Amino acid sequence: MSNSNKTITAISGVTVGHVTDEQSATGTTVVRFAGDGACAAVSVQGAAPGSRETDLLDPGNLVDRVHAIVLTGGSAFGLDAASGVMAVLEEEGQGLGVLPDVVVPIVPAAVLFDLSLGSSSVRPSAEWGMRAAREASSDPVQSGNIGAGTGATVGKLAGPSFATKGGLGSASLTLPNGAKVAALVAVNAVGEIVDSSTGAVIAGVRGSGKGAYRSSVDIAMGLSDEDGPIGSNTTIGIVVTDAPLTKADLKKVAEMGHDGFARAIRPVHTQFDGDTLFAVSTASPPPNAQEALNSASSLNSIGVAAARAVELAIIDAVTAAHSLSGCVASRDWLM
Numbered sequence: 001m002s003n004s005n006k007t008i009t010a011i012s013g014v015t016v017g018h019v020t021d022e023q024s025a026t027g028t029t030v031v032r033f034a035g036d037g038a039c040a041a042v043s044v045q046g047a048a049p050g051s052r053e054t055d056l057l058d059p060g061n062l063v064d065r066v067h068a069i070v071l072t073g074g075s076a077f078g079l080d081a082a083s084g085v086m087a088v089l090e091e092e093g094q095g096l097g098v099l100p101d102v103v104v105p106i107v108p109a110a111v112l113f114d115l116s117l118g119s120s121s122v123r124p125s126a127e128w129g130m131r132a133a134r135e136a137s138s139d140p141v142q143s144g145n146i147g148a149g150t151g152a153t154v155g156k157l158a159g160p161s162f163a164t165k166g167g168l169g170s171a172s173l174t175l176p177n178g179a180k181v182a183a184l185v186a187v188n189a190v191g192e193i194v195d196s197s198t199g200a201v202i203a204g205v206r207g208s209g210k211g212a213y214r215s216s217v218d219i220a221m222g223l224s225d226e227d228g229p230i231g232s233n234t235t236i237g238i239v240v241t242d243a244p245l246t247k248a249d250l251k252k253v254a255e256m257g258h259d260g261f262a263r264a265i266r267p268v269h270t271q272f273d274g275d276t277l278f279a280v281s282t283a284s285p286p287p288n289a290q291e292a293l294n295s296a297s298s299l300n301s302i303g304v305a306a307a308r309a310v311e312l313a314i315i316d317a318v319t320a321a322h323s324l325s326g327c328v329a330s331r332d333w334l335m
Contacts, residue, residue: 007170017136018147025118029147043254049274070109074123084129114151144320148186155204169317183309185237234274254279256303260310
């Protein structure tokens with residue numbers, strides 16, 4: 001793998017495929033994990049999620065490995081894409097063995113609402129999931145208006161007319177001990193996007209002057225729950241590491257990864273968002289309790305890196321996006 005790959009596919013065994021429909025402003029993204037799959041957990045911190053197989057990923061539940069994860073547009077309709085991914089994996093013999101000749105692929109999914117941009121009658125389907133799964137590759141992941149980020153928008157507290165284009169973004173980091181941590185995020189937040197290194201709003205509620213943004217926080221503080229853009233948001237993503245972590249470890253990584261949401265999105269985790277973050281390890285979990293104990297310090301490092309990778313992926317998503325279906329991208333608004 002080339003060192004120039006700074007996306008989630010920099011981690012060995014991870015491949016990504018998309019279906020993108022710019023005319024209808026929607027799409028789906030599939031992240032596949034090689035071999036027997038990967039250990040996974042999830043943290044849902046928004047109040048309006050749309051998901052599949054997330055209860056399965058609780059550390060107290062039996063199955064701890066997934067074979068793919070789907071991030072998709074289409075609101076709840078988009079969950080159909082996961083069925084198509086399952087069909088492809090079953091054809092290839094990848095899944096949880098339940099009988100001598102039967103496998104059940106484990107494919108969690110999370111959706112975002114993009115029905116208000118483009119065509120609301122075109123949604124990701126099982127056929128889209130099949131296409132994305134078959135086209136998955138280890139090439140560096142494209143950013144912006146692709147896959148699940150195609151119809152994503154941000155800064156919607158003053159209504160869709162003032163929103164800025166969101167998108168799909170990715171980033172990867174390498175820790176001093178050689179472990180890799182990477183993120184892939186579809187950014188469809190109700191709030192604004194902030195570059196924490198400068199404090200500047202880089203996408204959000206567009207103001208009256210070219211390049212200006214209104215404060216999403218100020219707007220939110222004056223809204224009742226009934227006034228807001230209910231059900232039309234959600235930021236969804238995946239953090240992957242090649243460090244050996246247990247399902248319980250990964251739950252903590254997913255929780256810490258949400259710090260990246262909080263740094264880059266204002267406000268975040270609202271009643272209007274369904275913010276969901278999966279955490280995945282492509283390595284085998286520690287074989288015994290002592291090794292698990294010894295990994296506690298590295299778990300902190302991985303959690304911190306997860307938050308940073310998520311933050312960078314969010315910034316990448318909105319800076320790479322281009323204007324679509326009347327929604328202005330930050331690159332065009334700031335020019």
